[in-house]
Amino acid sequence: MNIRPLFLLILVLPSFVLSGCQVNSEDVLLAQKIVDKNKEKYDQYPLSGEIIDGVREIKISAYQFYFEPVVVVVNKGEKIRLIVSAEDVPHGFEIEGLHIEGYEIDTIIRKGLPLVLEFEAKEEGIWQMICTIYCGFGHSTMSGTFIIRGESNGMAM
Amino acid sequence: MKLLILIMLAAPVFAHSNLLYNIDLSFDPTMAQTITKAAQTYLKTAETPNQYDYDNELIAVKFDKSVDYYALVYPVDNSIFGFRDDTLVTTGSSEKISKEQRKEIANKIFENTPQTYKEQLRYGEESRTYLGTYITRYYRYVNEIYVSGDHLEIEIDATDGDVIGWRLSPFLTPSQKMTTNPAISGSVAEQIALKTYNAEKVSFEPQLIIIGEKPHWIVQIKMFYPLYVAVNALDGSILYFGPLRTTMPKDYSVGKEIPIVPNKFIQQLENSQ
Numbered sequence: 289m290n291i292r293p294l295f296l297l298i299l300v301l302p303s304f305v306l307s308g309c310q311v312n313s314e315d316v317l318l319a320q321k322i323v324d325k326n327k328e329k330y331d332q333y334p335l336s337g338e339i340i341d342g343v344r345e346i347k348i349s350a351y352q353f354y355f356e357p358v359v360v361v362v363n364k365g366e367k368i369r370l371i372v373s374a375e376d377v378p379h380g381f382e383i384e385g386l387h388i389e390g391y392e393i394d395t396i397i398r399k400g401l402p403l404v405l406e407f408e409a410k411e412e413g414i415w416q417m418i419c420t421i422y423c424g425f426g427h428s429t430m431s432g433t434f435i436i437r438g439e440s441n442g443m444a445m
Numbered sequence: 446m447k448l449l450i451l452i453m454l455a456a457p458v459f460a461h462s463n464l465l466y467n468i469d470l471s472f473d474p475t476m477a478q479t480i481t482k483a484a485q486t487y488l489k490t491a492e493t494p495n496q497y498d499y500d501n502e503l504i505a506v507k508f509d510k511s512v513d514y515y516a517l518v519y520p521v522d523n524s525i526f527g528f529r530d531d532t533l534v535t536t537g538s539s540e541k542i543s544k545e546q547r548k549e550i551a552n553k554i555f556e557n558t559p560q561t562y563k564e565q566l567r568y569g570e571e572s573r574t575y576l577g578t579y580i581t582r583y584y585r586y587v588n589e590i591y592v593s594g595d596h597l598e599i600e601i602d603a604t605d606g607d608v609i610g611w612r613l614s615p616f617l618t619p620s621q622k623m624t625t626n627p628a629i630s631g632s633v634a635e636q637i638a639l640k641t642y643n644a645e646k647v648s649f650e651p652q653l654i655i656i657g658e659k660p661h662w663i664v665q666i667k668m669f670y671p672l673y674v675a676v677n678a679l680d681g682s683i684l685y686f687g688p689l690r691t692t693m694p695k696d697y698s699v700g701k702e703i704p705i706v707p708n709k710f711i712q713q714l715e716n717s718q
Contacts, residue, residue, distance in 0.1 A: 312632060319636030321714040322629070324679035375473040382462070422475040422499045424476075425520050427492075428617075 300352055330414060330435055336360045343406070345369040348417075348432075350379035350397065352424050355432035364412045364438045373402035380420030383434045386411070393420050412438030452621060459489045465499040476520055480504050484516035484524040501594070502615055503527070520613050522597035524654065529610030533602060534576055540603040545570065547606070551599040553582035556610050558597060562616060566597055570695040578602050578609055584694045585616065588625040590656045592618075593691040604628070618658050626641060626706040627660045627678030634662035638680050647671050662700070663689070680710055 308430030313388045337358060344368045349356045350373065362368055373379045374397040378424035381403060382393040388407045459542035470477035481494055484506035498505040500517065503526050507515040517527035539588055542550075548571070555563065566583040573579055578600050595614040631639075631651025639646060649665035660678040665671050666686075675684040707715065 293482050311636065315630065315632045316636050318629070318715060319494065319633050319640055319681070319712075322633070322637055323640050325714060326680070326682050376468070380462070407571075418462045420462045420465070422470075424473060425502060427499070428463050428502055 296341050298350045300319075313380065326420055330361075333361045333435065335361055336357075336362060340369075343367045343369050345371065346412040348381075349375050350376060350419065350423075350430075351375050353426035354408075354432040355419075355430070358418070358432045359434065359435065361435045361437060362409045364409055364436050366420050368405075368407055368409050370395055372405065373381075374399050375418050379423050381405075382418050382420045384416045384418050386434070398420050409436045412436050434445050453540045453656075456648060466496075468497050468499050470497055470504075473566075474655075474694075478522055480518040481506055481524050483518045483525065484508075487516045487525045487528065502617060503612075513610075517612060526615055527610065528541050528610035528614075529600075531609065531674075533607040533609050534578060535565060535602050535604040535607070536577065538604040540577075542578045542601070542603045542606045544571065547579050547601050547603065550606055550608065554599045554608065555583055556599060558613060560596070565592075565595075565616070565620065567694075569596070573602070582692070582694075583616070587620045587623055589595065590625050590653055590655050590660065591617075591694055591697055592623075592700055593661075594656075596668065596692070601658065622658050623655055624659055624679060625655065626704055628706060628708045628711045629662075629681055629692055630675075630677055631662050631664065632707055634676035634678065635664040635666075636683070637676050638664045638683070638686070641671075641683060642666055642668060642674070642686065644672075650698065651699060651700050652693070653703055656691075660703075663693075669676050679708060 329370075335344070337344050337444060339345075344362055345426075346360055346362070346368070348360065348370055376397050376399065378398050380394060381397060388405055391405055395403060413436055415434045417434050419430040425432070475495075475537060484494065485491060487714070488492075488508065490511045494507045494508055495510055496507040498507065498515075503517045504520055505517050512531035513529045514531060514538065515529055516525055519526050534681070552566045554644055555566065558566065561641070565587060567583045567586055569582040570580045571579050580598050580600045583597040585592040595616055597611070597613045599611040600609040601607070601649060619714045635646070635651055638644065644666035645668075647665045647667045649671075652663045653660055653662070656675065660685055662676045662678050664674050664676060666674055672686055673689045674686040675690070676682070
């Protein structure tokens with residue numbers, strides 16, 4: 289039996305397999321540039337609200353169908369006071385994925401009766417602010433961004 | 446450098462607030478009245494609703510506390526986008542309606558769907574529920590790409606062929622507003638996810654879907670266990686990570702064949718040092 293073709297196949301086959309597994313270095317480089325650029329985008333936002341007696345106080349207005357400000361930025365480790373007011377119809381409020389002790393996310397915020405939330409910004413990251421109470425057609429588009437900026441970004445107060 | 450965990454949700458389509466139960470419509474009594482009337486007409490009832498639920502811009506007008514019995518109303522024009530009647534579920538009996546017969550029943554509902562929706566829907570699959578009923582799904586495609594969350598589903602009782610319910614997504618984003626060509630490849634999207642979460646690679650071919658107006662790559666990575674990451678295919682930002690937040694058509698495999706069209710943002714990065 290002629291084993292030469294089989295021998296050649298055994299020699300050549302691994303190179304085909306390995307080439308399929310290798311990642312394109314250009315893809316890796318572009319991906320890194322994209323990650324860095326997207327991170328930079330959030331570093332440019334100024335801190336929100338003002339410091340009152342050691343607490344960063346931020347007023348957030350809820351309208352059909354947006355929050356103002358739409359981006360909220362705080363520093364990690366700060367004590368935060370959010371004052372969320374409904375400016376037209378009843379709204380709800382949640383920073384999705386961020387647990388605030390003692391706060392029920394189905395709390396209804398009515399016009400003239402703002403919600404006050406106090407917590408410590410413990411975890412660095414970016415979250416979405418959403419409305420949790422049906423406020424009309426367009427409710428699903430109502431969102432904002434909540435950023436807790438870490439010291440690693442060199443943006444501490 | 447500390448790992449910055451990006452839990453950014455660029456578009457709210459996957460916020461849990463898209464399903465809300467027992468909503469209060471007192472802030473808009475006119476809307477409450479018109480959608481109630483629409484539901485009563487469709488279900489041929491004069492009963493007063495006992496509850497309203499919210500389902501991705503549709504309002505479920507409910508009439509029975511003990512079982513699900515409701516009509517889904519689109520509040521923009523009060524048209525009906527579905528209904529459900531759990532009293533039609535037959536339990537404890539053998540299945541008499543064949544798969545082909547169920548497909549025929551589902552197809553009748555599909556054929557009655559408005560043309561603008563029908564032309565974007567494709568048959569997906571049938572699956573059996575824990576109740577013993579069968580759900581047939583038709584998924585929305587634009588330029589050969591699945592639009593996340595948009596589908597028609599029909600639930601059929603396999604004992605007597607009753608349609609227990611059906612639901613059509615309202616296609617909130619018109620196809621003309623969608624960008625379907627990605628600016629980055631699935632491989633780049635996968636690398637973005639791996640770098641962002643400092644994760645391990647998993648053997649999974651990135652899939653392209655449309656979320657909202659934009660194409661997104663769905664990739665899989667492994668931290669302690671495999672997780673999905675939705676990467677915006679236009680700017681590489683992360684929409685979400687974790688469990689898959691949509692029902693994917695069975696055997697869906699779209700990605701490599703869709704031409705990549707780099708935009709200005711990506712071109713600038715490609716050309717930068």
